[in-house]
Amino acid sequence: MKIGIMAIQGDYEAHAKTLDRLGVEHDFVRRPENLAEVSGIILPGGESTTHVKVMTEEGLFDALKRFAASGGAFFGTCAGAILLARDVHGPAQVSLGLMDISVLRNGYGRQLASDVHMGRTKLHKEPLEMVFIRAPIIESVGSGVEVLAEDAGHPVLVQQGKMLAATFHPELTSDTVVHKHFVAMARNGH
Ligand code: GLN
Numbered sequence: 121m122k123i124g125i126m127a128i129q130g131d132y133e134a135h136a137k138t139l140d141r142l143g144v145e146h147d148f149v150r151r152p153e154n155l156a157e158v159s160g161i162i163l164p165g166g167e168s169t170t171h172v173k174v175m176t177e178e179g180l181f182d183a184l185k186r187f188a189a190s191g192g193a194f195f196g197t198c199a200g201a202i203l204l205a206r207d208v209h210g211p212a213q214v215s216l217g218l219m220d221i222s223v224l225r226n227g228y229g230r231q232l233a234s235d236v237h238m239g240r241t242k243l244h245k246e247p248l249e250m251v252f253i254r255a256p257i258i259e260s261v262g263s264g265v266e267v268l269a270e271d272a273g274h275p276v277l278v279q280q281g282k283m284l285a286a287t288f289h290p291e292l293t294s295d296t297v298v299h300k301h302f303v304a305m306a307r308n309g310h
Contacts, residue, residue, distance in 0.1 A: 121307055124149040124158035128174045130166020130199060134291040138299045152183035160193030160282075160306025163200030165253065165289055168225070171199060172214055181216070188218050193282040193306035195299075201285035202256050219283045220262030221275075227257025237288075241269040241277060243297045250276060250288035258287060282306070 123139055125132045127148035139146045149155060161184070163171070175181040188194060196204040207222040208215050228235070234254070238247040250271060258275045261267060269277035276287045277298065282305055290298035 121145070121303075122147055122158045123303065123306060124155060124161040126150075126161060126163050126171070126175075126180070126200075128166070129170050130164045131289065131291060132162075132164045132166075134289075135162045135164055135197075135299075138291045138296055139303075142296055142299060142303060144299075144303050149180070150178065152179050155183055155187050155192070158192070160195065160302065161187065162302070163194065163196040163203050164291070165198035165200060168199035168202040168208075168215075169213060171203060175203075184216055185218075188216070188283075191282065193284075193302065193308075194218060195284045195286075195302040195305075197286045197289055197291060198253065198255055201258070201287050204283060204285050205256075205258075206262075219278070219280050219285055220265055221258050221278060221280075221285065222260045223256040223287075224259050225256050226254050227259075227274075228252065228255055237271050239269055239271045239276070241297070242266075243268060243277075243301050246295075248290075248295055248297065249293045250290075251292045252288050255287045258285075279305075282308075 122145045204219045205223040210224045265280045267275040
């Protein structure tokens with residue numbers, strides 16, 4: 121079982137290191153053909169506008185939609201969560217639309233560069249360190265979406281079937297629980 125990590129820009133190396141710690145094989149995904157061997161894909165943080173531009177140029181945008189339709193699992197962190205959302209605003213932007221969530225980009229204000237909170241998740245008992253960097257706010261979720269963690273009254277970790285999105289960066293802290301959860305999701309079929 122292999123996990124792909126979209127490696128256009130942003131913090132994809134940090135995701136690779138987290139998967140290394142879990143002993144999970146991974147490949148960087150830059151072109152559609154890189155999706156052939158993976159069961160799930162991580163869409164990292166970074167700048168979602170740049171991601172959309174390069175994904176479109178490389179044919180990855182449509183390839184990822186086909187990958188989803190064929191049962192591939194997705195995990196988006198921060199900019200990656202924006203790419204997964206059905207509805208993006210502040211400003212509006214095209215997205216893969218694979219999750220029934222609505223997001224506001226830079227929802228905590230552009231000036232508030234980053235913040236670290238401890239929060240509870242449904243994944244394990246211990247509180248989780250959550251690093252927010254120019255994070256989006258998940259403003260609403262559809263009825264098929266499970267909220268796995270909240271912070272300051274907003275969902276920050278959500279799942280819908282084989283799709284997982286975090287507005288924070290679990291790849292930047294030592295707790296591997298969120299990645300472990302995603303690997304289990306990707307392992308279930310495909
Ligand atoms: N603010 C970025 C965007 O809108 C996301 C920031 C991040 O991924 N850390 O794309």
